[in-house]
Amino acid sequence: MKIIFMGTPEFSVPSLSRLIDEFEVSAVFTQPDRPKGRGKNLAMSPVKQLATSYNIPVYQPLRLKKNEEMIELIKNIKPDFIVVVAFGQILPKEVLDIPKYGCINLHASLLPKYRGAAPINWCIIDGENKSGNTTMLMDVGLDTGDILLTEEIDLTSDITAGELHDILMNSGGELLIKTINGIVNNEIKKVKQENDVSTYASMLGKDMANINWEHSSVSIHNFIRGLNPWPIAYTHYENMVMKIYKSRVLNEESNKCIGSIIEVSKEGLKVSTGSGVLLIEEIQFPGKKPLKVKDYIVGNKIDEGVVLK
Template sequence: MNIIFMGTPEFSVPSLLKLIKEFKVSAVFTQPDRPKGRGKNLAMSAVKQLATTYNIPVYQPLKLRNNEEMIETIKDLKPDFIVVVAFGQILPKEVLDIPKYACVNLHASLLPKYRGAAPINWCIIDGETKSGNTTMLMGEGLDTGDILLSEEVEISNNITAGELTEVLMDSGADLLVETINGIVNNKITPIKQENKLSTYASKLEKKMANISWNNSSSNIHNFIRGLNPSPIAYTHYENKVMKIYKSRIINEQSDKQSGSIIEVSKEGLRVSTGNGVLLIEEIQFPGKKPLKVKDYIIGNKINVGTILK
Protein backbone atom coordinates (compact mmCIF):
# COMPACT_ATOMS: atom_id res chain seq x y z
CA MET A 1 0.00 0.00 0.00
CA ASN A 2 1.63 3.21 -1.23
CA ILE A 3 0.71 6.20 0.95
CA ILE A 4 1.46 9.92 0.82
CA PHE A 5 1.16 11.48 4.28
CA MET A 6 0.31 15.14 4.89
CA GLY A 7 0.57 16.57 8.39
CA THR A 8 2.46 19.08 10.50
CA PRO A 9 2.14 19.24 14.33
CA GLU A 10 2.86 16.78 17.14
CA PHE A 11 -0.70 15.48 16.88
CA SER A 12 0.16 14.00 13.46
CA VAL A 13 3.25 12.08 14.60
CA PRO A 14 1.66 8.87 16.00
CA SER A 15 -0.40 8.52 12.82
CA LEU A 16 2.66 8.84 10.58
CA LEU A 17 4.64 6.40 12.72
CA LYS A 18 1.81 3.85 12.62
CA LEU A 19 1.49 4.15 8.84
CA ILE A 20 5.25 3.73 8.38
CA LYS A 21 5.10 0.50 10.36
CA GLU A 22 1.98 -0.87 8.64
CA PHE A 23 2.37 0.31 5.03
CA LYS A 24 4.77 2.02 2.62
CA VAL A 25 4.90 5.80 3.07
CA SER A 26 6.54 7.10 -0.10
CA ALA A 27 6.46 10.83 0.72
CA VAL A 28 5.56 13.30 3.43
CA PHE A 29 4.12 16.78 2.88
CA THR A 30 4.34 19.27 5.74
CA GLN A 31 4.34 23.02 6.33
CA PRO A 32 7.55 24.99 5.68
CA ASP A 33 10.02 25.41 8.54
CA ARG A 34 8.95 28.28 10.81
CA PRO A 35 10.81 30.62 13.19
CA LYS A 36 10.50 29.31 16.74
CA GLY A 37 11.58 30.24 20.25
CA ARG A 38 13.24 33.39 21.50
CA GLY A 39 15.99 33.17 18.92
CA LYS A 40 13.43 32.82 16.10
CA ASN A 41 15.54 30.12 14.50
CA LEU A 42 13.91 28.07 11.76
CA ALA A 43 12.52 24.83 13.16
CA MET A 44 11.25 21.71 11.43
CA SER A 45 7.72 20.52 12.05
CA ALA A 46 7.29 17.46 14.25
CA VAL A 47 6.24 15.47 11.18
CA LYS A 48 9.34 16.47 9.22
CA GLN A 49 11.57 15.40 12.10
CA LEU A 50 10.03 11.93 12.10
CA ALA A 51 10.09 11.60 8.31
CA THR A 52 13.79 12.46 8.09
CA THR A 53 14.51 9.84 10.76
CA TYR A 54 13.07 7.22 8.40
CA ASN A 55 14.66 8.78 5.27
CA ILE A 56 11.27 9.52 3.73
CA PRO A 57 11.28 12.31 1.12
CA VAL A 58 9.76 15.52 2.54
CA TYR A 59 8.01 18.26 0.54
CA GLN A 60 7.11 21.63 2.06
CA PRO A 61 5.04 23.68 -0.38
CA LEU A 62 3.64 27.00 0.78
CA LYS A 63 0.43 25.91 -0.93
CA LEU A 64 -0.81 23.11 -3.15
CA ARG A 65 -3.55 25.05 -4.89
CA ASN A 66 -2.39 26.13 -8.37
CA ASN A 67 1.01 24.56 -7.68
CA GLU A 68 1.39 22.51 -10.86
CA GLU A 69 4.90 21.31 -10.02
CA MET A 70 3.82 19.81 -6.69
CA ILE A 71 0.65 18.34 -8.16
CA GLU A 72 2.70 16.59 -10.86
CA THR A 73 5.07 15.29 -8.17
CA ILE A 74 2.11 13.76 -6.32
CA LYS A 75 0.82 12.17 -9.54
CA ASP A 76 4.26 10.68 -10.24
CA LEU A 77 4.26 9.03 -6.81
CA LYS A 78 1.10 7.10 -7.79
CA PRO A 79 -0.37 6.91 -4.27
CA ASP A 80 -3.05 4.44 -3.28
CA PHE A 81 -4.03 6.81 -0.48
CA ILE A 82 -3.30 10.36 0.57
CA VAL A 83 -3.68 10.53 4.36
CA VAL A 84 -4.09 13.95 5.97
CA VAL A 85 -3.74 14.66 9.69
CA ALA A 86 -3.63 18.35 10.70
CA PHE A 87 -1.75 19.41 7.57
CA GLY A 88 -2.87 23.03 7.65
CA GLN A 89 -4.02 23.35 4.03
CA ILE A 90 -7.25 22.54 2.20
CA LEU A 91 -6.45 20.23 -0.71
CA PRO A 92 -7.59 21.31 -4.19
CA LYS A 93 -9.71 18.97 -6.33
CA GLU A 94 -6.72 18.16 -8.57
CA VAL A 95 -5.02 16.56 -5.55
CA LEU A 96 -8.17 14.91 -4.17
CA ASP A 97 -8.61 13.05 -7.48
CA ILE A 98 -5.08 11.58 -7.60
CA PRO A 99 -5.01 8.54 -5.26
CA LYS A 100 -6.26 5.13 -6.40
CA TYR A 101 -8.56 4.69 -3.39
CA ALA A 102 -9.11 7.96 -1.54
CA CYS A 103 -7.87 11.00 0.31
CA VAL A 104 -8.56 10.20 3.97
CA ASN A 105 -8.53 12.74 6.78
CA LEU A 106 -8.32 12.11 10.53
CA HIS A 107 -10.17 14.79 12.51
CA ALA A 108 -10.18 15.06 16.31
CA SER A 109 -13.91 15.41 16.90
CA LEU A 110 -17.14 13.50 16.47
CA LEU A 111 -18.16 15.04 13.17
CA PRO A 112 -20.18 16.93 12.15
CA LYS A 113 -19.63 18.71 15.48
CA TYR A 114 -16.49 20.81 15.86
CA ARG A 115 -15.31 21.18 12.32
CA GLY A 116 -12.31 23.49 12.02
CA ALA A 117 -8.93 24.25 13.53
CA ALA A 118 -9.37 23.71 17.29
CA PRO A 119 -11.92 20.94 17.94
CA ILE A 120 -10.26 19.56 21.08
CA ASN A 121 -10.07 22.96 22.77
CA TRP A 122 -13.63 23.99 21.99
CA CYS A 123 -15.28 20.75 23.04
CA ILE A 124 -13.71 21.21 26.50
CA ILE A 125 -14.54 24.93 26.64
CA ASP A 126 -18.14 24.05 25.78
CA GLY A 127 -18.30 21.49 28.59
CA GLU A 128 -18.78 18.41 26.41
CA THR A 129 -18.59 15.07 28.20
CA LYS A 130 -17.40 13.09 25.19
CA SER A 131 -15.18 13.64 22.18
CA GLY A 132 -13.40 11.34 19.77
CA ASN A 133 -11.84 10.88 16.35
CA THR A 134 -13.44 10.68 12.94
CA THR A 135 -11.95 9.51 9.66
CA MET A 136 -13.58 10.88 6.54
CA LEU A 137 -13.27 11.07 2.79
CA MET A 138 -11.85 14.46 1.93
CA GLY A 139 -13.88 16.92 -0.09
CA GLU A 140 -13.27 20.52 -1.11
CA GLY A 141 -15.01 21.90 2.01
CA LEU A 142 -13.67 22.25 5.55
CA ASP A 143 -14.16 18.88 7.30
CA THR A 144 -17.37 18.26 5.36
CA GLY A 145 -16.54 14.90 3.72
CA ASP A 146 -18.37 11.62 4.19
CA ILE A 147 -17.68 9.88 7.51
CA LEU A 148 -15.81 6.57 7.33
CA LEU A 149 -15.21 5.52 10.96
CA SER A 150 -15.48 7.21 14.35
CA GLU A 151 -14.71 6.37 17.96
CA GLU A 152 -15.74 8.05 21.20
CA VAL A 153 -13.72 8.89 24.31
CA GLU A 154 -15.03 10.21 27.61
CA ILE A 155 -13.97 13.68 28.76
CA SER A 156 -13.34 13.75 32.51
CA ASN A 157 -14.13 16.85 34.59
CA ASN A 158 -10.51 17.97 34.95
CA ILE A 159 -8.78 16.82 31.76
CA THR A 160 -7.01 19.61 29.85
CA ALA A 161 -6.91 20.13 26.09
CA GLY A 162 -3.29 18.98 26.12
CA GLU A 163 -4.14 15.76 27.93
CA LEU A 164 -7.09 15.01 25.65
CA THR A 165 -4.86 15.66 22.64
CA GLU A 166 -2.47 12.94 23.80
CA VAL A 167 -5.35 10.47 24.11
CA LEU A 168 -6.78 11.27 20.68
CA MET A 169 -3.48 11.38 18.79
CA ASP A 170 -2.67 7.83 19.86
CA SER A 171 -6.11 6.32 19.32
CA GLY A 172 -6.44 8.19 16.02
CA ALA A 173 -3.41 6.41 14.58
CA ASP A 174 -5.10 3.03 15.11
CA LEU A 175 -8.36 4.32 13.63
CA LEU A 176 -6.51 5.38 10.48
CA VAL A 177 -5.04 1.92 9.93
CA GLU A 178 -8.47 0.37 10.50
CA THR A 179 -9.95 2.82 7.99
CA ILE A 180 -7.40 2.10 5.25
CA ASN A 181 -7.79 -1.65 5.63
CA GLY A 182 -11.58 -1.27 5.69
CA ILE A 183 -11.60 0.71 2.43
CA VAL A 184 -9.29 -1.72 0.66
CA ASN A 185 -11.38 -4.71 1.79
CA ASN A 186 -14.65 -2.95 0.95
CA LYS A 187 -15.92 -3.12 4.55
CA ILE A 188 -16.77 0.56 5.10
CA THR A 189 -19.85 2.39 3.83
CA PRO A 190 -19.31 6.18 3.85
CA ILE A 191 -21.99 8.18 5.66
CA LYS A 192 -23.01 11.71 4.65
CA GLN A 193 -22.60 14.34 7.34
CA GLU A 194 -25.72 16.12 8.56
CA ASN A 195 -24.74 19.72 7.96
CA LYS A 196 -27.55 21.04 10.18
CA LEU A 197 -25.82 19.38 13.17
CA SER A 198 -22.42 20.91 12.44
CA THR A 199 -20.56 23.32 14.70
CA TYR A 200 -17.37 25.25 14.01
CA ALA A 201 -14.23 25.23 16.17
CA SER A 202 -12.42 28.42 15.26
CA LYS A 203 -8.68 28.97 15.66
CA LEU A 204 -7.66 30.09 19.16
CA GLU A 205 -6.36 33.62 19.66
CA LYS A 206 -4.48 35.03 22.67
CA LYS A 207 -6.88 37.96 22.87
CA MET A 208 -9.80 35.59 23.65
CA ALA A 209 -8.06 34.08 26.70
CA ASN A 210 -8.99 36.78 29.25
CA ILE A 211 -11.28 35.24 31.88
CA SER A 212 -14.69 36.80 32.49
CA TRP A 213 -15.38 36.23 36.19
CA ASN A 214 -19.07 36.99 35.68
CA ASN A 215 -19.40 33.52 34.15
CA SER A 216 -20.18 30.51 36.32
CA SER A 217 -17.46 28.49 38.06
CA SER A 218 -18.04 25.53 35.77
CA ASN A 219 -17.80 27.65 32.61
CA ILE A 220 -14.59 29.32 33.79
CA HIS A 221 -13.11 25.95 34.80
CA ASN A 222 -13.87 24.56 31.33
CA PHE A 223 -12.37 27.69 29.77
CA ILE A 224 -9.13 27.31 31.75
CA ARG A 225 -8.60 23.64 30.89
CA GLY A 226 -9.67 24.17 27.27
CA LEU A 227 -6.91 26.76 26.81
CA ASN A 228 -4.19 24.62 28.45
CA PRO A 229 -1.48 24.21 27.12
CA SER A 230 -2.06 27.11 24.72
CA PRO A 231 -2.80 30.01 24.67
CA ILE A 232 -3.46 29.73 28.49
CA ALA A 233 -6.31 31.55 30.19
CA TYR A 234 -5.34 34.70 32.08
CA THR A 235 -6.63 37.42 34.36
CA HIS A 236 -5.19 40.60 35.87
CA TYR A 237 -4.02 40.72 39.48
CA GLU A 238 -3.14 44.29 40.54
CA ASN A 239 -2.40 45.24 36.91
CA LYS A 240 -0.16 42.22 36.37
CA VAL A 241 -1.11 39.40 34.03
CA MET A 242 -1.75 36.19 35.96
CA LYS A 243 -1.95 33.10 33.78
CA ILE A 244 -4.05 30.28 35.19
CA TYR A 245 -3.13 26.70 34.33
CA LYS A 246 -5.26 24.67 36.70
CA SER A 247 -8.48 25.09 38.63
CA ARG A 248 -11.08 23.06 40.47
CA ILE A 249 -14.80 23.54 41.02
CA ILE A 250 -15.78 23.53 44.69
CA ASN A 251 -19.24 23.29 46.18
CA GLU A 252 -19.46 26.80 47.63
CA GLN A 253 -21.35 30.01 47.00
CA SER A 254 -20.23 33.60 47.61
CA ASP A 255 -21.95 36.98 47.78
CA LYS A 256 -18.69 38.79 46.96
CA GLN A 257 -18.12 40.64 43.69
CA SER A 258 -17.23 38.37 40.77
CA GLY A 259 -13.46 38.02 40.57
CA SER A 260 -12.90 38.68 44.29
CA ILE A 261 -10.17 36.62 45.96
CA ILE A 262 -11.98 35.43 49.08
CA GLU A 263 -9.30 33.15 50.54
CA VAL A 264 -5.61 32.30 49.98
CA SER A 265 -4.32 28.96 51.28
CA LYS A 266 -2.12 26.01 50.39
CA GLU A 267 -5.12 24.61 48.52
CA GLY A 268 -5.13 27.62 46.20
CA LEU A 269 -7.03 30.86 45.63
CA ARG A 270 -10.76 30.80 46.26
CA VAL A 271 -12.32 33.22 43.78
CA SER A 272 -15.95 34.36 43.64
CA THR A 273 -17.59 33.96 40.22
CA GLY A 274 -20.94 34.82 38.67
CA ASN A 275 -22.24 31.55 40.07
CA GLY A 276 -20.19 29.73 42.69
CA VAL A 277 -16.57 29.70 43.82
CA LEU A 278 -13.59 28.48 41.81
CA LEU A 279 -10.35 27.22 43.35
CA ILE A 280 -7.28 28.36 41.39
CA GLU A 281 -4.46 25.85 41.89
CA GLU A 282 -1.65 26.77 39.47
CA ILE A 283 -0.61 30.24 38.27
CA GLN A 284 2.16 32.11 36.47
CA PHE A 285 3.27 35.75 36.59
CA PRO A 286 5.34 37.48 33.85
CA GLY A 287 8.96 36.35 33.77
CA LYS A 288 8.28 33.50 36.20
CA LYS A 289 7.62 29.81 35.70
CA PRO A 290 4.22 28.27 36.41
CA LEU A 291 3.81 27.35 40.07
CA LYS A 292 1.23 25.75 42.28
CA VAL A 293 -0.30 28.41 44.51
CA LYS A 294 0.99 26.61 47.62
CA ASP A 295 4.55 27.03 46.28
CA TYR A 296 4.07 30.60 45.04
CA ILE A 297 2.83 31.94 48.41
CA ILE A 298 5.94 30.67 50.22
CA GLY A 299 7.86 33.76 49.10
CA ASN A 300 5.10 35.95 47.66
CA LYS A 301 1.90 37.51 48.92
CA ILE A 302 -1.52 37.42 47.28
CA ASN A 303 -4.01 39.76 48.93
CA VAL A 304 -7.48 38.64 49.94
CA GLY A 305 -10.10 41.07 48.64
CA THR A 306 -8.27 41.86 45.41
CA ILE A 307 -10.57 41.84 42.38
CA LEU A 308 -9.28 39.83 39.44
CA LYS A 309 -10.14 41.40 36.08
Protein backbone atom coordinates in the same frame (compact mmCIF):
# COMPACT_ATOMS: atom_id res chain seq x y z
CA MET B 1 -0.21 0.01 -0.96
CA LYS B 2 1.27 3.42 -1.74
CA ILE B 3 0.55 6.18 0.75
CA ILE B 4 1.29 9.89 0.53
CA PHE B 5 1.16 11.44 4.00
CA MET B 6 0.42 15.11 4.66
CA GLY B 7 0.88 16.51 8.16
CA THR B 8 2.92 18.97 10.16
CA PRO B 9 2.76 19.15 14.01
CA GLU B 10 3.49 16.71 16.80
CA PHE B 11 -0.13 15.47 16.64
CA SER B 12 0.59 13.97 13.20
CA VAL B 13 3.71 12.01 14.16
CA PRO B 14 2.22 8.82 15.72
CA SER B 15 -0.11 8.48 12.72
CA LEU B 16 2.80 8.69 10.28
CA SER B 17 4.77 6.22 12.38
CA ARG B 18 1.94 3.63 12.27
CA LEU B 19 1.53 4.07 8.51
CA ILE B 20 5.27 3.50 8.01
CA ASP B 21 4.94 0.27 10.02
CA GLU B 22 2.06 -1.04 7.92
CA PHE B 23 2.37 0.35 4.38
CA GLU B 24 4.71 1.96 1.88
CA VAL B 25 4.81 5.69 2.58
CA SER B 26 6.09 7.00 -0.75
CA ALA B 27 6.25 10.70 0.11
CA VAL B 28 5.54 13.14 2.91
CA PHE B 29 4.20 16.67 2.50
CA THR B 30 4.59 19.12 5.36
CA GLN B 31 4.66 22.87 5.94
CA PRO B 32 7.87 24.82 5.17
CA ASP B 33 10.52 25.10 7.88
CA ARG B 34 9.74 27.97 10.26
CA PRO B 35 11.92 30.25 12.43
CA LYS B 36 11.93 28.99 16.01
CA GLY B 37 13.37 30.02 19.37
CA ARG B 38 15.29 33.13 20.35
CA GLY B 39 17.78 32.68 17.51
CA LYS B 40 14.95 32.38 14.97
CA ASN B 41 16.77 29.52 13.27
CA LEU B 42 14.77 27.53 10.74
CA ALA B 43 13.34 24.39 12.32
CA MET B 44 11.88 21.29 10.67
CA SER B 45 8.34 20.26 11.52
CA PRO B 46 8.00 17.16 13.74
CA VAL B 47 6.64 15.25 10.70
CA LYS B 48 9.66 16.18 8.59
CA GLN B 49 11.99 15.02 11.34
CA LEU B 50 10.37 11.57 11.41
CA ALA B 51 10.18 11.25 7.63
CA THR B 52 13.84 12.14 7.10
CA SER B 53 14.87 9.58 9.74
CA TYR B 54 13.29 6.94 7.46
CA ASN B 55 14.73 8.51 4.27
CA ILE B 56 11.23 9.21 2.96
CA PRO B 57 11.14 12.04 0.37
CA VAL B 58 9.77 15.24 1.92
CA TYR B 59 8.09 18.08 0.03
CA GLN B 60 7.23 21.47 1.56
CA PRO B 61 5.14 23.58 -0.83
CA LEU B 62 3.95 26.90 0.53
CA ARG B 63 0.63 26.12 -1.18
CA LEU B 64 -0.58 23.07 -3.07
CA LYS B 65 -3.36 24.96 -4.84
CA LYS B 66 -2.34 25.80 -8.43
CA ASN B 67 1.12 24.35 -7.80
CA GLU B 68 1.37 22.36 -11.03
CA GLU B 69 4.82 20.97 -10.26
CA MET B 70 3.72 19.43 -6.95
CA ILE B 71 0.40 18.21 -8.36
CA GLU B 72 2.20 16.49 -11.23
CA LEU B 73 4.61 14.89 -8.75
CA ILE B 74 1.69 13.47 -6.77
CA LYS B 75 0.11 12.11 -9.96
CA ASN B 76 3.38 10.40 -10.92
CA ILE B 77 3.56 8.61 -7.55
CA LYS B 78 0.11 7.10 -8.27
CA PRO B 79 -0.88 6.79 -4.60
CA ASP B 80 -3.61 4.47 -3.39
CA PHE B 81 -4.35 6.92 -0.57
CA ILE B 82 -3.42 10.41 0.51
CA VAL B 83 -3.65 10.54 4.32
CA VAL B 84 -3.98 13.98 5.91
CA VAL B 85 -3.45 14.65 9.63
CA ALA B 86 -3.21 18.33 10.66
CA PHE B 87 -1.43 19.37 7.46
CA GLY B 88 -2.41 23.04 7.64
CA GLN B 89 -3.58 23.41 4.04
CA ILE B 90 -6.88 22.73 2.28
CA LEU B 91 -6.38 20.33 -0.63
CA PRO B 92 -7.69 21.46 -4.04
CA LYS B 93 -10.07 19.17 -5.94
CA GLU B 94 -7.32 18.37 -8.44
CA VAL B 95 -5.35 16.70 -5.62
CA LEU B 96 -8.40 15.08 -3.99
CA ASP B 97 -9.14 13.26 -7.25
CA ILE B 98 -5.66 11.69 -7.64
CA PRO B 99 -5.54 8.70 -5.22
CA LYS B 100 -7.13 5.39 -6.22
CA TYR B 101 -9.19 5.15 -3.01
CA GLY B 102 -9.34 8.85 -2.16
CA CYS B 103 -7.94 11.27 0.43
CA ILE B 104 -8.71 10.43 4.05
CA ASN B 105 -8.35 12.77 6.99
CA LEU B 106 -8.00 12.12 10.71
CA HIS B 107 -9.86 14.82 12.65
CA ALA B 108 -9.74 15.18 16.44
CA SER B 109 -13.46 15.46 17.13
CA LEU B 110 -16.69 13.52 16.76
CA LEU B 111 -17.81 15.03 13.47
CA PRO B 112 -19.91 16.87 12.49
CA LYS B 113 -19.30 18.68 15.79
CA TYR B 114 -16.16 20.81 16.04
CA ARG B 115 -15.09 21.16 12.46
CA GLY B 116 -12.15 23.50 12.06
CA ALA B 117 -8.79 24.37 13.57
CA ALA B 118 -9.14 23.84 17.34
CA PRO B 119 -11.60 21.00 18.01
CA ILE B 120 -9.83 19.69 21.11
CA ASN B 121 -9.85 23.06 22.87
CA TRP B 122 -13.44 24.02 22.09
CA CYS B 123 -14.76 20.61 23.03
CA ILE B 124 -13.40 21.17 26.56
CA ILE B 125 -14.33 24.86 26.73
CA ASP B 126 -17.91 23.86 25.92
CA GLY B 127 -17.91 21.28 28.71
CA GLU B 128 -18.48 18.22 26.53
CA ASN B 129 -18.29 14.84 28.27
CA LYS B 130 -17.26 12.93 25.12
CA SER B 131 -14.69 13.43 22.39
CA GLY B 132 -12.77 11.25 19.97
CA ASN B 133 -11.22 10.89 16.53
CA THR B 134 -13.03 10.68 13.22
CA THR B 135 -11.69 9.52 9.86
CA MET B 136 -13.45 10.99 6.83
CA LEU B 137 -13.27 10.91 3.07
CA MET B 138 -12.13 14.40 2.15
CA ASP B 139 -14.02 16.76 -0.14
CA VAL B 140 -13.49 20.42 -1.05
CA GLY B 141 -15.21 21.68 2.14
CA LEU B 142 -13.67 22.24 5.56
CA ASP B 143 -14.08 18.93 7.43
CA THR B 144 -17.34 18.24 5.60
CA GLY B 145 -16.55 14.88 3.94
CA ASP B 146 -18.31 11.57 4.53
CA ILE B 147 -17.54 9.94 7.90
CA LEU B 148 -15.69 6.62 7.69
CA LEU B 149 -14.89 5.52 11.27
CA THR B 150 -15.08 7.11 14.71
CA GLU B 151 -13.45 6.34 18.04
CA GLU B 152 -15.19 7.80 21.08
CA ILE B 153 -13.72 8.48 24.54
CA ASP B 154 -15.29 9.73 27.77
CA LEU B 155 -13.94 12.96 29.24
CA THR B 156 -13.43 13.66 32.93
CA SER B 157 -14.38 17.04 34.37
CA ASP B 158 -10.73 18.00 34.94
CA ILE B 159 -9.00 16.82 31.73
CA THR B 160 -7.04 19.58 29.98
CA ALA B 161 -6.72 20.26 26.26
CA GLY B 162 -3.11 19.10 26.44
CA GLU B 163 -4.06 15.78 28.00
CA LEU B 164 -6.85 15.17 25.48
CA HIS B 165 -4.49 16.13 22.65
CA ASP B 166 -2.05 13.41 23.70
CA ILE B 167 -4.76 10.75 24.05
CA LEU B 168 -6.17 11.43 20.57
CA MET B 169 -2.71 11.84 19.06
CA ASN B 170 -1.61 8.41 20.25
CA SER B 171 -4.81 6.57 19.28
CA GLY B 172 -5.33 8.15 15.87
CA GLY B 173 -2.83 6.00 13.98
CA GLU B 174 -4.68 2.79 14.78
CA LEU B 175 -7.95 4.27 13.56
CA LEU B 176 -6.26 5.21 10.27
CA ILE B 177 -4.99 1.65 9.80
CA LYS B 178 -8.51 0.27 10.41
CA THR B 179 -9.92 2.83 7.99
CA ILE B 180 -7.50 2.05 5.16
CA ASN B 181 -7.93 -1.70 5.51
CA GLY B 182 -11.69 -1.29 5.78
CA ILE B 183 -11.89 0.75 2.56
CA VAL B 184 -9.70 -1.67 0.61
CA ASN B 185 -11.76 -4.65 1.81
CA ASN B 186 -15.03 -2.79 1.17
CA GLU B 187 -16.05 -3.13 4.84
CA ILE B 188 -16.84 0.53 5.62
CA LYS B 189 -20.16 2.21 5.01
CA LYS B 190 -19.70 5.94 4.46
CA VAL B 191 -22.01 8.23 6.43
CA LYS B 192 -22.89 11.71 5.21
CA GLN B 193 -22.44 14.46 7.79
CA GLU B 194 -25.52 16.24 9.10
CA ASN B 195 -24.69 19.85 8.36
CA ASP B 196 -27.54 21.20 10.46
CA VAL B 197 -25.98 19.85 13.68
CA SER B 198 -22.39 20.79 12.82
CA THR B 199 -20.35 23.22 14.91
CA TYR B 200 -17.17 25.13 14.12
CA ALA B 201 -14.03 25.27 16.30
CA SER B 202 -12.29 28.54 15.44
CA MET B 203 -8.57 29.17 15.92
CA LEU B 204 -7.36 30.19 19.36
CA GLY B 205 -5.48 33.36 20.22
CA LYS B 206 -4.08 35.13 23.24
CA ASP B 207 -6.63 37.92 22.75
CA MET B 208 -9.49 35.59 23.75
CA ALA B 209 -7.89 34.15 26.90
CA ASN B 210 -8.97 36.83 29.40
CA ILE B 211 -11.37 35.32 31.96
CA ASN B 212 -14.83 36.84 32.32
CA TRP B 213 -15.70 36.38 35.99
CA GLU B 214 -19.37 37.14 35.26
CA HIS B 215 -19.58 33.59 33.89
CA SER B 216 -20.30 30.62 36.15
CA SER B 217 -17.58 28.76 38.05
CA VAL B 218 -18.19 25.69 35.86
CA SER B 219 -17.87 27.69 32.65
CA ILE B 220 -14.66 29.39 33.80
CA HIS B 221 -13.19 26.06 34.94
CA ASN B 222 -13.87 24.62 31.47
CA PHE B 223 -12.33 27.70 29.87
CA ILE B 224 -9.14 27.29 31.93
CA ARG B 225 -8.89 23.57 31.02
CA GLY B 226 -9.52 24.26 27.35
CA LEU B 227 -6.74 26.84 27.08
CA ASN B 228 -4.10 24.69 28.83
CA PRO B 229 -1.32 24.35 27.59
CA TRP B 230 -1.89 27.26 25.15
CA PRO B 231 -2.67 30.12 25.16
CA ILE B 232 -3.41 29.83 28.94
CA ALA B 233 -6.35 31.63 30.52
CA TYR B 234 -5.45 34.76 32.44
CA THR B 235 -6.84 37.51 34.63
CA HIS B 236 -5.47 40.72 36.15
CA TYR B 237 -4.45 40.79 39.80
CA GLU B 238 -4.21 44.52 40.48
CA ASN B 239 -1.88 45.66 37.65
CA MET B 240 -0.28 42.27 36.95
CA VAL B 241 -1.31 39.52 34.54
CA MET B 242 -1.98 36.29 36.43
CA LYS B 243 -2.12 33.17 34.26
CA ILE B 244 -4.24 30.33 35.59
CA TYR B 245 -3.28 26.73 34.81
CA LYS B 246 -5.51 24.73 37.12
CA SER B 247 -8.78 25.22 38.96
CA ARG B 248 -11.56 23.35 40.71
CA VAL B 249 -15.28 24.03 41.02
CA LEU B 250 -16.45 24.25 44.64
CA ASN B 251 -19.91 23.42 45.89
CA GLU B 252 -20.23 26.88 47.43
CA GLU B 253 -21.96 30.18 46.78
CA SER B 254 -20.77 33.71 47.57
CA ASN B 255 -22.41 37.09 47.94
CA LYS B 256 -19.08 38.88 47.49
CA CYS B 257 -18.32 41.10 44.50
CA ILE B 258 -17.92 39.06 41.30
CA GLY B 259 -14.25 38.35 40.65
CA SER B 260 -13.14 39.03 44.21
CA ILE B 261 -10.68 36.80 46.05
CA ILE B 262 -12.67 35.67 49.06
CA GLU B 263 -10.07 33.41 50.67
CA VAL B 264 -6.36 32.62 50.30
CA SER B 265 -5.01 29.34 51.68
CA LYS B 266 -2.77 26.41 50.87
CA GLU B 267 -5.73 24.94 48.99
CA GLY B 268 -5.69 27.88 46.58
CA LEU B 269 -7.57 31.11 45.89
CA LYS B 270 -11.33 31.08 46.32
CA VAL B 271 -12.88 33.47 43.80
CA SER B 272 -16.48 34.61 43.54
CA THR B 273 -17.98 34.17 40.06
CA GLY B 274 -21.26 34.98 38.34
CA SER B 275 -22.55 31.70 39.75
CA GLY B 276 -20.65 29.71 42.34
CA VAL B 277 -17.10 29.76 43.69
CA LEU B 278 -13.95 28.72 41.82
CA LEU B 279 -10.79 27.49 43.51
CA ILE B 280 -7.64 28.54 41.64
CA GLU B 281 -4.89 26.01 42.31
CA GLU B 282 -1.99 26.84 39.98
CA ILE B 283 -0.88 30.29 38.77
CA GLN B 284 1.93 32.18 37.08
CA PHE B 285 2.96 35.81 37.38
CA PRO B 286 5.23 37.61 34.83
CA GLY B 287 8.85 36.51 35.03
CA LYS B 288 8.04 33.57 37.26
CA LYS B 289 7.42 29.86 36.74
CA PRO B 290 3.96 28.34 37.06
CA LEU B 291 3.45 27.40 40.70
CA LYS B 292 0.80 25.86 42.89
CA VAL B 293 -0.78 28.57 45.01
CA LYS B 294 0.44 26.86 48.21
CA ASP B 295 4.04 27.20 46.96
CA TYR B 296 3.64 30.75 45.63
CA ILE B 297 2.30 32.16 48.89
CA VAL B 298 5.33 30.90 50.85
CA GLY B 299 7.38 33.89 49.68
CA ASN B 300 4.73 36.10 48.10
CA LYS B 301 1.52 37.76 49.25
CA ILE B 302 -1.89 37.55 47.62
CA ASP B 303 -4.50 39.72 49.30
CA GLU B 304 -8.07 38.74 49.99
CA GLY B 305 -10.63 41.22 48.73
CA VAL B 306 -8.77 42.06 45.52
CA VAL B 307 -11.11 41.95 42.52
CA LEU B 308 -9.72 40.04 39.54
CA LYS B 309 -10.46 41.55 36.14
